[in-house]
Amino acid sequence: RAPIAFMNRIVKGYGLAISNGERWRQLRRFTLTTLRDFGMGRKRMEQWIQEESRYLLKSFEETKSKPVDPLFFMSRAVSNVICSLVFGQRFDYEDKNFLQLLQIISNLMRFASSPWGQ
Structure with a gap:
């Protein structure tokens, strides 16, 4: 992967998504172990996804078939x-x-993928 200068300045090479080589392997191993401890790959994670799917469907139903941006619902x-x-x-x-947090993350990702974030 090509380095993302903006993100490297922030996380100094320690982010799972932007690290490489041995550091990436160590972070990946730690992340997978931690996520498993929190329930990833277990019944509990499946329950969270199913529960959220119900909220998502309800949210779509409330639009009463009007055109909507699915990205906003899915995010x-x-x-x-x-x-x-x-x-x-x-x-x-x-x-x-929650909406403010999503907006901040969206703005950060948009900036990081722009020429100024490179």
């Missing part, structure tokens, strides 16, 4: 599965703090 659902894993709780799709 909230995937983020909530991650929040369930990391924080032990999900957030309502209209929670102000």
Whole structure:
């Protein structure tokens, strides 16, 4: 992978997504072990995904067949599965703090993939 200068300045090569070589292998091993300890690959993770799927379907149903951006719906659902894993709780799709966090992450990713972030 080509290095991402912006991200390297922030995480100094320690991020799983941007590291390489032996550091990447160590981080990957640690991450997989930690995620398994939190329930990844077990019944609990499957339950979180199924629960979030129900919220996602309900959210789609509330649009009453109007055109919507599925990316916004999916990002909230995937983020909530991650929040369930990391924080032990999900957030309502209209929670102000949750939406603000998603916006910050979106802006960061947009900047990191721009010429200025390289």
